Structure formats: structure tokens, C-alpha cells
Amino acid sequence: MAANQEQEKEQRRRLLDVASRFPLPSGCRFSYGTAGFRADGATMAPAVCRAGILAALRSVKLAGAAVGIVITASHNPVGDNGVKIADPDGGMMAQHWEPFADALANAPDPDALLQLVLQFVKDEGIPLGGHHTAQVLLGRDTRPTGEYLLDAALQGINAIVGAHAIDMGILTTPQLHWMVRNKNKGIKASESDYFTQLIDSFRRMLELVPKDKGGDELAKKLIVDGANGIGGVKLEQIKAELSGIDIIVRNSGKEGEGILNHMCGADFVQKERVTHHGFSPEDVGVRCASLDGDADRLVYFCVSSASENKVDLVDGDKILSLFALFIREQLDIINNSGSQVNKSLPARLGIVQTAYANGASTQFLKNLGLEVVFTPTGVKYLHKKALEYDIGIYFEANGHGTVVFSEEFLSQLDSLSNELSSETANGKL
Ligand SMILES: CC(=O)N[C@H]1[C@@H](OP(=O)(O)O)O[C@H](CO)[C@@H](O)[C@@H]1O
Known part of the structure; x- marks a missing residue:
């Protein structure tokens, strides 16, 4: 045969x-x-x-x-x-x-x-x-x-x-x-390569935050609710290397800390908006964040008062708005820098949301003059749509989301950065 x-x-x-x-x-x-x-x-x-x-x-x-x-x-x-x-x-x-x-x-x-x-x-x-x-x-x-x-x-x-x-x-x-x-x-694709990239990117991001724009605040405490899942486990492994910020992990997944996603985690906080497992009135005013069981959702919150059981939530819609403001500001800085090389950088910026987005967030983004489009629920739809832009920002209210950059835009940024360096070296800037 x-x-x-x-x-x-x-x-x-x-x-x-x-x-x-x-x-x-x-x-x-x-x-x-x-x-x-x-x-x-x-x-x-x-x-x-x-x-x-x-x-x-x-x-x-x-x-x-x-x-x-x-x-x-x-x-x-x-x-x-x-x-x-x-x-x-x-x-x-x-x-x-x-x-x-x-x-x-x-x-x-x-x-x-x-x-x-x-x-x-x-x-x-x-x-x-x-x-x-x-x-x-x-x-x-x-x-x-x-x-x-x-x-x-x-x-x-x-x-x-x-x-x-x-x-x-x-x-x-x-x-x-x-x-x-x-x-x-x-x-490189190993877990230690992943951690190296994450830690390095985090350090570089913190270096960019001006002290007069909350740089000092950032250095303070952050309590992360790991939903008793894998996100807490991994954060415990690397938190000491995320220099410049004091991270405390609760619901870390360690034996005895609680049950996965039970009365904790991003889904619980986003839906219930109350102080949950692992948190107490003593945490009033401290910045907190919640992951879900597999750590692909993130929301921020703050315990708002010691007497009431409530939290103020920064959900995916708000995180998206912060990214949109930040990225637009960076593009404005580049385009107003007085350099001769900027003309090459008119990036197409797109915001992608789902029908569950808070209407006020959509209006806020549209009022900024940004292009906002909608897809059905699910990362597979949002991500695909975001890839149509030079910079695509997408988030669901529940905390799934990211920012994607086109390869072409990244290479434009690279050449712009090189040209700006040589202008600086030649004393033109
Ligand atoms: C990766 C993915 O698409 N996840 C979906 C899925 O969330 P999970 O956190 O993966 O269970 O269901 C959510 C709706 O319940 C939807 O909003 C989300 O986009």
C-alpha cells in the first residue's frame, strides 16, 4: 500500500x-x-x-x-x-x-x-x-x-x-x-517573556506620567481583586517587579481566600456595585481594580463610603473614554509639535462599542468629534471592527477591551520617531 x-x-x-x-x-x-x-x-x-x-x-x-x-x-x-x-x-x-x-x-x-x-x-x-x-x-x-x-x-x-x-x-x-x-x-513567546514585556511596558508608562498630572498619586496603593482566579495568581508573581506602585492582591486564589468568581471579580462588581468579598469600609478612598476568573476583564472601583455598602465604578465605558482622551491628546501633541515630519501622521482613530454601552459615554465620545461605531456583543466582533482603523479602541461595559494599532501606523510612528531624533540632533527642534 x-x-x-x-x-x-x-x-x-x-x-x-x-x-x-x-x-x-x-x-x-x-x-x-x-x-x-x-x-x-x-x-x-x-x-x-x-x-x-x-x-x-x-x-x-x-x-x-x-x-x-x-x-x-x-x-x-x-x-x-x-x-x-x-x-x-x-x-x-x-x-x-x-x-x-x-x-x-x-x-x-x-x-x-x-x-x-x-x-x-x-x-x-x-x-x-x-x-x-x-x-x-x-x-x-x-x-x-x-x-x-x-x-x-x-x-x-x-x-x-x-x-x-x-x-x-x-x-x-x-x-x-x-x-x-x-x-x-x-x-519570544514564553511566560517569562510575557512578564518581561508587561513589566517593561508598565515601567515605561509610569515614566511618562508627569508628576503634576497625578504621577505621585499613581505611586500609591492599588488593591486588585483577583476573583480567586488565575489573574490574582499571576499578579502575585510579578507585583514586586511592577516598580512605582504598591499592589495588594485580594481574592488571590490562594487556599482559603474564597471561591472563584463567587461574590467577587469584575462581573460581580460591575453588576452589583457593592463592596464584595475581601473588601471592607477600611478601603474607602483607595484605588481598587477587579479582574474576572481568566483575567480578560478589568474594571476599577473605589469603596465610596464607610457607612454604605457601595462602590464607585470605573467600568469599560469609562476606561474606553480615558484611552480615547489620552490617545487623542498624544496625536494632538505630535501634530502640533512644529516638526516638519508630522504631515505623515493623520491617524484614523475609531471607537468601537456594543449596544450595552452607556449612551452618555457614546455621546461624550461623539462630542469629542470621535468616530463611534457599534458591533454585536463579543470580543470577536469588536476586535475585528477595531482592526479597520489605524488606532482602534474597543471596550464593553463589562471590562473586556483593548487598543489595537495597525502595522502601518506603527511603522509610521517608528519613522516619525527616527526623523524627530535626527531633527533634534541637528538642532532644528
Ligand atoms: C471573549 C468574549 O467574547 N467574551 C464574551 C463573554 O464574556 P466572558 O468574560 O468571556 O464570559 O460573554 C459576555 C456576555 O455575557 C461578552 O460581553 C464577552 O464579550
Whole structure:
């Protein structure tokens, strides 16, 4: 038998075998939602195994580029778990693969699963059975079902001939996305590289804050609510190196500190707006921040009075407005610097929100003359829209969000910076 036929046969055997090891419980139905599959952690193994198959196929399709799997149920209760796939650019999996994800997760028996994969491979032109390679990076949060589901994902990945799984360990969701992106860019992608970048960026940011604009204030205490999840664990590891700020972690995930996302974390604070687990009237006036269970949400708050149980919240809408003001101010500084080289920097700045954004924040941003657009709920929609701009700022009120810069804009900034340095050296500025 020719080598290719042998490999094809082996491929079929592996798929049938893994599907029979992870049968779909009757009455179970999975749907790839805004952030992947989610359910009670104890029922998730079939969906996670099939997500493993899917991620490996995606990597084969993309010529062996690294694809990511995150095992987390984010802000949901500790008994839940979930799985989502990251594309090679570090963003969410391309949406046109979601219908296949659903079909695969719900394939009723091994033969149906095999037929689905073979048909999809044919339709998408995936070179399965040949001399392909695939690599999948895996991360998971601190949930008790994490390790068991990691094993299901590994078995799914290994069911694709030539696929290679790399367990990156217990991570925040942003860490895994960052690692996938860096790996595909051929740059350093380990956890210690992530920490180095974070610590260095934080130091450089603090250096930029003028003392007369709150630089001294920043140096004071910050209490971070880690939601008893992975964010608190990682922050404990690096907080001593985030020089210039005194960070105290509460709900850090240590034994005895409380239950993941229970009466704590970004989702709880944003919805309830009351002093929560780990906080007390003694914290009145201190800057505080809350993460969620996988640390991809962030809101700030302050305990407002010792007698009332209330907090003042700085939610995603307000964080977005602060970023918008700051970035616009930086662009104005560049454009008014009197240099001859500015003409090249008219950046297209876009603000992306969802229907859940506070209308007052939208009006505030529009009054600043900024372009504000809307997408459905979910990072995958917001992120995609933000990429259409030179600088795209997006946040959901619940604290999911970021700022994205186009490659072209970054290279323009680089050349502007070089030109300004040479103007300074020549005494023109
Ligand atoms: C990565 C992602 O898209 N997460 C979604 C998802 O939040 P999680 O924190 O991932 O559970 O559901 C939220 C709605 O409940 C939505 O606002 C958010 O965008």
C-alpha cells in the first residue's frame, strides 16, 4: 500500500478511535457562542476533545501556523468550564469555521464525526493525510476540571496525524492569545517573556506620567481583586517587579481566600456595585481594580463610603473614554509639535462599542468629534471592527477591551520617531 494511503487509513482510525472514547451524552447539545463552548465542566470533555480536533485541523489548513486553545469559563461559576480557539494572529478563531465547530461538537457517533471531518477537509482543501504538520498551544485557568479537560483536548489534537500539542500550563486568557501571536511572529513567546514585556511596558508608562498630572498619586496603593482566579495568581508573581506602585492582591486564589468568581471579580462588581468579598469600609478612598476568573476583564472601583455598602465604578465605558482622551491628546501633541515630519501622521482613530454601552459615554465620545461605531456583543466582533482603523479602541461595559494599532501606523510612528531624533540632533527642534 502506498505511504499516503497508509497515512489516510491511520487518520481515519485515529478519528474513529478518539470519537468512541468521548461519546456525546444523550440530550447534550453544544453551541460555539461568543467565547466558545461552555457548560458544566463535568460534561465538557466531548466538546473539548472535538475542539482539539478542530484546532489541529485549523493549524493544518494554515500551513502549520500555531493555533491556541484556552480552557476556561471566564466569569462563570467554578463548576462550569469552557473552551475557545485562538487563530494564529492571537485573535478569535475565524467565524466562518464556527458552523463546523458546532457540527463537530454535536456529531452523534464516531462514524458521523469521521464523515463530517472528511467532508469538511475536502470542502476547505485541508491537506489531511499528507506530510503536513500542525501545532496547538494550550492554556487553562485554575478550575478543578481544567486538567481533565486538558487531557481531552490533547487526545483530540493527537487524533490528527502530524499534529503537535504544547501545554503552556495554567495561564490567563490574554497570556495564551499573546503566546500564539508571538510564536507565529517568530518572537519570544514564553511566560517569562510575557512578564518581561508587561513589566517593561508598565515601567515605561509610569515614566511618562508627569508628576503634576497625578504621577505621585499613581505611586500609591492599588488593591486588585483577583476573583480567586488565575489573574490574582499571576499578579502575585510579578507585583514586586511592577516598580512605582504598591499592589495588594485580594481574592488571590490562594487556599482559603474564597471561591472563584463567587461574590467577587469584575462581573460581580460591575453588576452589583457593592463592596464584595475581601473588601471592607477600611478601603474607602483607595484605588481598587477587579479582574474576572481568566483575567480578560478589568474594571476599577473605589469603596465610596464607610457607612454604605457601595462602590464607585470605573467600568469599560469609562476606561474606553480615558484611552480615547489620552490617545487623542498624544496625536494632538505630535501634530502640533512644529516638526516638519508630522504631515505623515493623520491617524484614523475609531471607537468601537456594543449596544450595552452607556449612551452618555457614546455621546461624550461623539462630542469629542470621535468616530463611534457599534458591533454585536463579543470580543470577536469588536476586535475585528477595531482592526479597520489605524488606532482602534474597543471596550464593553463589562471590562473586556483593548487598543489595537495597525502595522502601518506603527511603522509610521517608528519613522516619525527616527526623523524627530535626527531633527533634534541637528538642532532644528
Ligand atoms: C471573549 C468574549 O467574547 N467574551 C464574551 C463573554 O464574556 P466572558 O468574560 O468571556 O464570559 O460573554 C459576555 C456576555 O455575557 C461578552 O460581553 C464577552 O464579550
